[in-house]
Amino acid sequence: MQLDIGKPILDKNDRLAExxxxxxxxxxxxxxxxxxxxxxxxxxxxxxxIEALRSKYSFAVIEGDLASKVDSEKIKAAGIPCVQINTGGICHLESNMIANALKAFDLDSIDILLVENVGNLVCTTDFYLGENARAVILSVPEGHDKPVKYPIIFQEADAVVLNKVDVIDYFDFNEREFRASLSQINPAAPIFPISATKGTGIKAWTGWLDSIVIETRG
Amino acid sequence: MHEFGLMSSILDTVNSSAAEAGASRVVEIRLTIGEMAQVVEEAMVFALEALSEGTLCEGAKLTIDFIEPRSRCPECGVEFEHGFYNRACPECGNPLTDIIAGKEMYIDSIEVDI
Incomplete structure (x- = not known):
């Protein structure tokens, strides 16, 4: 006997994300x-x-990792409310994990919630969490060919951040090829070369974030 | 690698639908998946075998209907099939085209024994 299902594979995740x-x-x-x-x-x-925009917005952070509180301690040390999700063996965040984490925050005092997904260029992209936008970070040492090797995550990005540009001279990173492959996969996404630790490019990146926050919140 | 997460979600839905219908076992699971979702059929079959043990889906056959990517150009209205990377409009060259097919991830139907 045939039963018609007609549901998205990630129906449950997507409904919770909504x-x-x-x-x-x-x-x-x-x-x-x-x-x-x-x-x-x-x-x-x-x-x-956060440092660039904290005079204008209140932030909170959700940190996703398989284990440890290493990252959330760094965020809390900066005086920002942060919930650490330890996924155990799961290689991505799912919307129910976010729903649980949200219970720990005072939502009335947050303007921007940054979710640091589990480090993974594959599975994380399938799971909508309820976000307004997605940013993909690639760092120079990973190589300029990552968009070609992991196209979906770059295709779904609203913005691409190229981090660690301060060390670009020490790596065989071809920025022209990187931009060319991104323009094939996702021509609409802006690219922001930055050095998070040196502060390079942060103004342009946070300017974009600020503008999309204003546009979304009206 | 993402196939285990997807299959785990598929089995949640299929096992509960089959149980609701009073099925004794699931014979076949039919999916529609866009090629741009980069789902590997062999990995899905392996995930099904590994995750379905002891459930109604144990031993079920997996059939996947893969959909080729198609986009529409918002400038000139042309619809066209394309590969993974270059979806610029073949007529006017506009690089900002809209994907209209090829990203599907659906459970269509299942075949069950009652």
Whole structure:
């Protein structure tokens, strides 16, 4: 006997993500999902982003890692509310994890919620969490060919951050090829070369974030 | 690598739908998946075998209907098939085209024994 299902594979995740979105909208919170490999500088980019915009917006952060509180301690040390999600073996964040984490925040006092997804260029992209926008960070040492090797994550990005540009001379990183492949995969996404730890390019990146937050929150 | 996460979600839906219908086992699971979702069929079959043990889906056959990527140009209205990387409009060259097919991830239907 045939049973018609007719449902998206990630139906349950997507429905919960919509609930997250509604809850965040009700509190006027903009959520940015940050996707990248391990070691690309997600946490330092988050810290630099907050530093640049904290006079204008109140931030909160959700940190996703398989284990440890290493990252959330860095965020809390900067005086920012942060919830650490330890996924155990799961290689990406799912919308129910975000729903649980949101319970720990005072939502009325947050303007921008930055979600640091688990370091992974594959699985994280499938799971909508309820975010308003996605940023993918690639760091120079990972190589300019990553968009060609992992196209989906770059295709779904609203912005691409190229981190660690301060060491570009020490690596065989061809920025022209990097931009050429991105323009094939996702021509609409702006690219922001930055050095999160040196502060290079942070103004342009946070200017974009500021503008999209204003546009979304109206 | 993402196939395990996807299959785990598929089995949640399929096992509960089959149980609701009073099925004794699931014979076949039929999916529609866009090629741009980069789902590997062999990995899906392996994930199904690994994750379905002891459930109604144990031993079920997996059939995937893969959909080729198509986009539409918002400037000139042309619809065209394309590969993974270059989806610039073949007529006017506009690089900012809209994907209209090729990203699907659906469970279509299942075949069950009652």
């Amino acid at each position: 609930e997250n979105r509604e809850l965040l909208d009700a509190h006027g919170i903009f959520m940015l999902n940050i996707l990248a490999s391990p070691g690309s500088g997600k946490t330092s980019t988050i810290l630099a982003t």
